[in-house]
Amino acid sequence: MKHPGARRWFLVAAVLSLGLGWAQDRLDPYFVDILTRIGINVILAVSLNLINGHTGQFSLGHAGFMGVGAYTAAALTLFAGPKLLPAGAGFWVEQLWFLVALGAAGLVAALAGLLVGAPSLRLKGDYLAIVTLGFGQIIAVIFRNIESLGGALGLNGIPARTNLFWSFAAAALTVYVVTALVNSTYGRGFLATHDDEVAAEAMGMNTTRYKIVAFVTGAFFAGIAGGLSGHFTLTINPKGFDFNKSIEIVVMVIVGGMGRTVGVIIAAVLLTLLPEGLRMLSSASPSLKWIGETRPLLYAILLIALMMLRPQGLFTWKRKKGAVTA
């Protein structure tokens, strides 16, 4: 099954991001806020889907790569930017520097992905899950121990650079690259690794290489998402990129359906809206206040129920031809 629509979707999304960037100041700030977060979460979910869905690995450390990206980008705009750029640089110079920072965030995160992935991707399934989980912990400990990056308190006062344009443009790029990659001739290898690793190896494929490529690409986009997220919340600390954040992204991928890009995008949108809905419900009346704190509980129930009843995800209607639901 080919996706000739990948490029078309990319165009639509690019136009959308330009339009939204223009509309930024004309929209309600609350909606801008939610839309920006939707863009970031789509990047995270789609990039993790390349690893956990298409390639059939199980990473529990996606937030770690996000953290690497967030710290890299923030360091560039906070510390390096003022030194390198002329004082009073205009809007476009700032935006250009932000683009550089985002690129660097992606590259450093990808490098981290290579460092973690190369040794551990020889492992399978649950071992990989634990190693990536451990990586997330180690990253948090490292950031906590680097005083110049704010230690446990993290970095504050990051300039507000992320807007709807950046968030959606990056999301569009992520969706395009992942879709195009998976549907290319080379990309068949990801699916083969997912479907039957042993058979793929018997056909002479280097499955470890495919896994590493998926891992590094996923980490790259997670790093960009981290850079966007840091310049959106304006403050980052090691706790923001812990296991819970990783699980949040994993839940998006699972709800959407592992290996189903459209489903994962829908899930990312809905699960960004979910906490807002819960907050609205809980503030509606004092007797409903408890609802606001039930999100992790809901995630837990969602995970268990989906695995029992619909392991292919909520938003998967067609089964891929010949695909094994895993």
Place this chain on the structure above:
Amino acid sequence: MSEFIQQIINGLSVGAMYALIAIGYTLVYGVLRFINFAHSDVFMVGSFVGFYSGKVLGGTSWAGGLGVMAASMVGCALLGILIERLAYKPLRSRSKLTVLITAIGVSMLLQNVGQLVFGTNPQPFPDTLPATTFQVGGVVVSSKDLVVLGFTLCLLGALEYIVLKTKVGTAMRAVAFNPQAASLMGINIDWIISFTFGLGSALAAAGGFLWAYKFPRIEPFMGVAPGLTAFVAAVLGGIGNITGAALGGLLLGVIETLVKGSRWSTWTEAIAFVLLILILLFKPAGLLGRVQAEKV
């Protein structure tokens, strides 16, 4: 020097509790070949069962403390069996990933339900067992550490006896070795799996009780960190290998305590995982494990 010995004793007692948890991971991995993520939260429930039964019982005595520990062991054994029956058994024929995700879900469920039931604030654990400190040649020893070590040794002895000498234990080893063949020999696999979960969970509960006795502040997320370390211990020793899990637990406990006492103390939380990555790189089968060829 005396401080070093003190650290070693402290580390051994922490390690003993890691060992108790690690054995649960290893037992379940042995029969079902998956990581029971919820195990660390069974450990947490173990401390809370101890907390409530300790309050009901009141007082500080050896008999009372033992009773409280037995209560949490029985409670958690039932919980473990229940989790397996409700969450894992329906998925037994599915892919390992499905079971793994379910296990993560169960773990989150236990933590969050724990938060609703037990509250979010850390609670002081009642002194159910007597405790003193005494000096041996300049080394200050807390009786808590000795009690933890003693209890763990007894439990490990009992486990060794069950696994090696009883009929159930033989059946467990048979199922771990080859489930289908075991089933053909008339072993009721479901029953053995339930028993394994019960046994592992009871040990985790004992660990939870002892943990709360040594560090008497308990909260619903207390299981996460020791659980992960214990899992690393199980891998370090060679997953599926009970002696290995015990050895790995003790080793990690000592290493962690020594690092915590050094000037690199802020890196303590990363130690276990750095070790894990190193083991998986250089000796993936663990210290005492055997390399197994994958069957296709």
